[in-house]
Amino acid sequence: MGPAFVPTTGRPEPERDRINEDEVEPGLRRFKDAAEVVAGKLSETGDELRESGNEEEAGIFEFHVEMTEDPELVSAVEERIRELESPEAAVLAVGEEYAAEFAAMDDEYMAARADDVRDVTGQISAELMGRGASGFEALKTPSVVLARSLAPSETARIPKGMALGFVTAEGSRTSHVSIMARSMGIPAVVGVGEALEDALDAKKVAIDGGEGSAITDPDNDTVARFERMSTALAEEQAALDEYRHVEARTSEGRRIEVAANLGSASEAEDALAWGAEGVGLFRTEFLFMERDDLPSEDEQCIAYSAVASAFGEKPVIIRTLDVGGDKNLPGVDQAREENPFLGWRGIRMSLDTPDLFKPQLRAILRAAADGNLKVMFPMVADVGELEAAKAMLQESRAELETEGAETGEVEAGVMIETPAAALCAAELAKESAFFSIGTNDLVQYTLAADRGNERLRRLQNADHPAVLALIRQTCEAADAAGIPAGVCGEAAGEPEMIPKLIALGVTELSMGAPAIPRAKKVVSEL
């Protein structure tokens, strides 16, 4: 419940239309920079969506990123700037040309692309004028946002904590706005249709996301009812907050370490605030994406060292590069594969390309001087791969020592995500310092069910006897060898899965940081 806020949607108005001769060069530069900034923000949002499993939404951002870098768009805008049009006006004009072209196409889908190109060029223009494109900069007090529709790029620009909920005329439970609301932890009432028109003048709006209703300018009784509801919700959240910094233990006294999965070093601070006791999975792919060259050893070292220092003595598990034929890597000869998820990826690629793998291992060894780093190898299917990877780690250490570089201790473990690794767990445990079970892929490979296929929802579930049997076998092997067994897939953060995982012998849970307090509560109540 809160004041109503109606963002001024539509295209930004250029501050000026024309520029002088001597503003051309700076204008070209400013345009290039603004397009880069927008591309960066878009791909960041896309990555976040992908990490939270919204592959389809992430694809839209991929398309938007390509638009900001479109060579035809760029040269058309540059030409207009050279003809003394202001950069902000030029990019809008070119966007409008393409939008008109799409809108004229005899195809509903293509006509909708007109909105995409308007959205992207509008963002670049707004960036050039140093402001957000959706009028959300005017949102200074936490409010309920009312709009006909909200594009993902718009919801992403809402200042943190300022949206209490969304009410939109368009949309459904599975549309962008609903997904964004869930990831922001706020209620949304979508698809209200024409009823929105009447609500736009409201001073105050109360929304009940559970029931899917919105009440404009509520009377005193309604206000009281909503206040009771939101107090109850706040109390639930506050009760969870108490668990942020506890050490989770079951009633039998079994200590379960609760850690965070991170996609970049910048997330470290938030994760610590949520109560992360370490990092159970630090994905390194972000260093390799959206660029034309490979990250240098030094660049990688800086990123690993940042997360190592942020966590101090707490353990941080760095997973070596896990990409395959579905993502292009500059300088690596990747053939297009029929089945990238069953292809040349993870440790398979790393072992075949020492030029790629060695700099990563060296960077991890060097960064380990600044904290408690461990290294984990993805997609391992047999002990030979683990031995080869460890040999390369050893070789890298020897090289660094000869060079006189400072290094730290780095334990090496295996990500258990192929059924083969789970079945060979006893053998792998002899050579591993720890196991981490990647349930998302383990489910996909065990049940032969593509993670991204909507129709296979029923099979995208770690709570399947076959998967549970593999987890049990992995944990037993770990226990026999005296090494820890963690879980770093989505199952680790699911309240209904946590008791089962612990019963199977899991000693460590790693998840998206916001799920940590609830997971600690679930563990403490076992």
Next chain:
Amino acid sequence: MAERETTVGPEEGIHGRPAAQFVKAAKGFSSQVVIVKGDREVNAKSVLKITGLARKGEKVTIRAEGEDAEQAVEALAELISADER
């Protein structure tokens, strides 16, 4: 110069994510690459130009000029004809 005719695979034609992935792949080649459909010829590295160019089942020609023209044509023709996952 190299060229190859192929048939568009994805259900909704060249658009959105497949378009983005096609353009990404095209940018990986140093050759100049164009897609030809009927009398239209567009820059294959421009997502805006290729969007809406053709629908599933329609024939297009990929044409490339440059050092890696052969590889570009082969890879991109295959990509554009692949069914959407």
